[in-house]
Amino acid sequence: MQALSAFEHGLYAVDAGYVRPLHAAIHLIVENGRVAIVDTGTAASLVHTLEALRVLGLGAGCVDCVVLTHVHLDHAGGAGAMMGAFANARLVVHPRGVAHMVNPSRLIAGVTAVYGAAEVDRLYGRILPIEEQRIIPATDGLTLDLAGRELLCLDTPGHARHHISLVDRQSGGIFTGDIFGLSYRELDTDGRQFIFPTTTPVQFDPEAMHASLELLMGYQPEFVYLTHYSQVGDVAAQAARLHDLVDAHVRIARCVRGSVADRDGRIRAGLAQLLLDEVKRFGCRLPTDEVLEIFATDLTLNSQGLAVWLDSQAVGR
DSSP: OOOEEEETTTEEEEEOOOSSTTSSEEEEEEETTEEEEEOOOOGGGHHHHHHHHHHTTOOGGGEEEEEOSOOOHHHHTTHHHHHHHOTTOEEEEOGGGHHHHHOTHHHHHHHHHHHOHHHHHHHHOOOOOOOGGGEEEOOTTOEEEETTEEEEEEEOOSSOTTOEEEEETTTOOEEEETTTOBOOGGGOBTTBOOOBOOOOTTOOOHHHHHHHHHHHHTTOOSOEEETTTEEEOOHHHHHHHHHHHHHHHHHHHHHTTTOOTTHHHHHHHHHHHHHHHHHHHHTOOSOHHHHHHHTHHHHHHHHHHHHHHHHHHHHHO
16 A cells, blocks of 8 residues: 555544655544545545555544545545545535535646646546535634544635645644645655745735744644645744745746746746755755756746736736
8 A cells, every 4th residue: 555654643644646655645633433534635546545544444434524625636636536435424625615526627627728638637537526415615713523523624825715724623733735835755854854835826825825824823733734745843943934935936936027938937947946945955965856856846836826926916916
């Protein structure tokens, strides 16, 4: 099976098997034999989740809820498959994401326009609709009860307007989806963890991202659990660094605001240099080519997201 990582307080990370090992995590919260799943990976990730439950001595009937931090397909593409497998579960998703889960045609059309139908099928598999009566809209402040364990939903826009984070009251940890950035385990150095923002299109909003980070820090978590990839500590210092790096992303975008020729390429080049400078500052000893390969897709998506944000600023003026 894909990697299964165990943490304290009945928390687990399952490797979703998306793109490469340790790229995307599906998190399990286990309490008295009941399970909440946070993010789903893709349709192909279901088999890894079922195997993880088996290893833990749990069955499909133990899953009470599947929580989506947002509806980008690396987080939600497997939701329909999971809901088909977990007959007792309810899907919990931001109110803005409900319609996309009931009818995922717009999500499919959006990614197909970028990648093509064959690549979408390869990456995500069949994206299935979910009956609306099985969906709970995750309004800000909604509390879920997992066998007496409280899970608090927070509205945390900035990466996407349909983004939530989930506070586990028992452990104090927070499942942050993409709002707390990326921390790939390949860059861990001397017990420390590298952090980098994600500004994926089409709803990056730096002011909202800063506000969401501040909101999360108000809960003083010891650990946050990122989809890319899993448990991150030293949270206050990481949040402070993320604030600085979000501002650096914005400065890079604004430097090419008036440029038309190869604007996205120039933004991407600036982000690549920012990444390499940050890796050097952090003290990671991975070769440059390997760092750029690990972040290749993220740099492209970050540059695209910044370009969309720039266009939104121009329209707003």
